[in-house]
Structures are given as structure tokens and as C-alpha cells.
């Protein structure tokens with residue numbers, strides 16, 4: 315099925331705990347059809363980031379299986395998996411190098427035209443062009459000029475260029491200023507189109523754009539419905 319993954323996800327009777335500690339996910343079942351945008355909400359410690367870590371294979375289940383298009387993640391080549399499932403974390407990290415290098419991280423052979431197109435798609439092009447050396451600006455030297463919202467946009471451009479079948483976004487809890495909040499929401503809509511997405515959501519505006527909202531408590535899904543229903 316890979317590398318042209320469709321992006322259907324399934325947790326099949328997954329049990330998981332960190333080390334010898336208590337069970338975080340007890341017999342967990344979840345089906346996410348390809349292309350669906352899921353907002354995952356719930357109290358702190360519910361297990362939301364743990365689900366994301368199992369999907370990225372930071373950890374494997376102690377029992378049961380997690381599948382992509384019906385294939386156990388453990389049976390996938392690591393490189394194929396990283397191409398198919400991309401996670402954007404709460405902290406949008408920039409690495410040393412230029413802005414262009416940072417966007418191209420998930421696709422090292424990308425041309426500058428592709429890099430620009432990705433930045434344009436998520437609305438990051440204007441601020442990048444306003445930097446001292448544009449796309450060639452060294453983020454270490456000029457890092458102080460890049461705000462949290464702008465860093466988030468660069469990481470969205472990176473994910474857009476990588477074009478994974480599945481995108482997982484652990485949304486930042488820190489509040490952004492109003493203009494970048496709006497930019498982020500617009501960028502999100504573009505980024506989520508035509509792929510499966512799981513957003514660990516902290517903003518109502520994000521929950522509203524989801525097809526489906528899952529409420530998690532103590533390692534279980536306690537509500538599952540459309541944003542309008544919940």
C-alpha cells in the first residue's frame with residue numbers, strides 16, 4: 315500500500331503503558347477513515363499525546379495493533395512510515411540553517427520553487443520575504459525576529475511540502491496574537507485538505523473545522539461526534 319498511503323488508521327484492541335507503570339490505554343479501539351479531520355480533546359493526562367506517540371512509533375503497543383491502511387505499523391519500513399505519518403508538535407522547532415532548509419526538511423530534494431509554493435499555500439511567504447535575506451535567512455542569526463506564530467507557519471510549510479497521508483498536530487496551548495491566530499486557522503484548513511488529520515486541539519476554532527470530535531478521558535473515548543453535536 316505504501317508509499318502511496320491512503321491514510322486509514324485503526325487502533326485495534328491496543329493496550330499500552332509506559333514501562334512497568336499503570337496502563338494508560340486499556341483495550342483501546344478507534345477507527346479513522348482516510349481523509350477524516352479529527353479533533354482530539356480531553357483533560358490533561360487523558361492519553362492524547364500517547365496516541366500520537368503510538369502512531370509515530372515512538373512507542374509500540376504492549377498488546378493489540380495500530381494499522382495504517384490495514385497494515386501493522388510494525389510491518390512498515392521506517393522510512394515509509396515517516397513519509398506517510400508526520401507529526402507537528404506543540405513546539406515548532408527551527409533547526410540551524412536557512413528558512414528554506416527548514417521547510418525542505420521533510421523533502422531534502424525539493425526545489426526552491428516547491429519550497430516557495432509550500433510557504434505560499436500556508437500563508438508564510440509574505441513574512442519570509444520580509445526577512446533580511448528572504449528564504450536564505452539564517453534562522454540562528456535572525457531567530458529572534460521569528461515569532462512563535464511565524465515558527466508555526468514554517469513548520470506548517472514543512473508539513474505541506476512533505477505531503478503525508480496522515481498529519482498529526484499537537485496544537486500549541488500558548489495563545490498567539492490575533493493576526494497570527496487567524497493566519498494559523500487559514501493555514502490549517504489548507505494543510506488538512508486531502509489527508510487524514512488528527513489535531514490535539516486546544517482552540518474552539520480548531521474543533522469547529524473538524525469532521526469529528528473525540529473526547530478522551532483516562533485512556534478512553536467518552537464522546538464521539540460532529541462538532542455540532544458536542
Ligand code: ATP
Nearest residue numbers: 332333335338356357358359360361362363364365
Ligand atoms: P496533555 O493535555 O496534558 O498534553 P495528554 O492527554 O496528552 O495530556 P499524555 O501525555 O498522553 O496525556 O499522558 C497520559 C498519561 O501518561 C499521563 O498520566 C502521563 O503522566 C503519562 N505519561 C506520559 N508520558 C510518559 C512517559 N514518558 N513516561 C511515563 N508516563 C508518561
Ligand code: MG
Nearest residue numbers: 362363364484
Ligand atoms: Mg499532550
